[in-house]
Amino acid sequence: MTPRLQVAGKDCTETRLAQLDALARSTSLTPEQLQALQRRPAMALTKCATEADYMDTLIRLLRDREHLVTVDFEVPHRNSFAGRFWAKLKKSLWKICRYQHDYMAGQQNDINFVLGSAIEFQQRQHEDSVRRLEQRIAHLESRLGASTGNE
Numbered sequence: 001m002t003p004r005l006q007v008a009g010k011d012c013t014e015t016r017l018a019q020l021d022a023l024a025r026s027t028s029l030t031p032e033q034l035q036a037l038q039r040r041p042a043m044a045l046t047k048c049a050t051e052a053d054y055m056d057t058l059i060r061l062l063r064d065r066e067h068l069v070t071v072d073f074e075v076p077h078r079n080s081f082a083g084r085f086w087a088k089l090k091k092s093l094w095k096i097c098r099y100q101h102d103y104m105a106g107q108q109n110d111i112n113f114v115l116g117s118a119i120e121f122q123q124r125q126h127e128d129s130v131r132r133l134e135q136r137i138a139h140l141e142s143r144l145g146a147s148t149g150n151e
Helices: 013-026 031-039 041-047 051-064 081-150
Strands: none
Touching (some): 041 051
């Protein structure tokens, strides 16, 4: 069975599938790139069998990556005089802007934490709602079966 491709509610399988296939063939990965891609934690989402497993994995990945890291790093430069000058200038600008950057990164960390918590809470509510609905359906089905058995 060929998967259907819908864009804005319209079936575009015939027109887009050939384009996507050609694009996929033209952007083939080297074995090293494929191995690096498979090592990424987000690839765990492709191995999920159920929607619940997918949501659990997604929430775990969000929790793992919710904080921005603001450690210093080496500024790349050329070995010429101009390269060393620009590297020193960039380091000086970084020292000046570091406080503002860390302040904004802290705010972003807070936002990421709140969004991760909200998604996790919403997922739990959804699971509880589905569980309650399944119980109600089972109860109604048992009542229906009991009432038809009595007649």
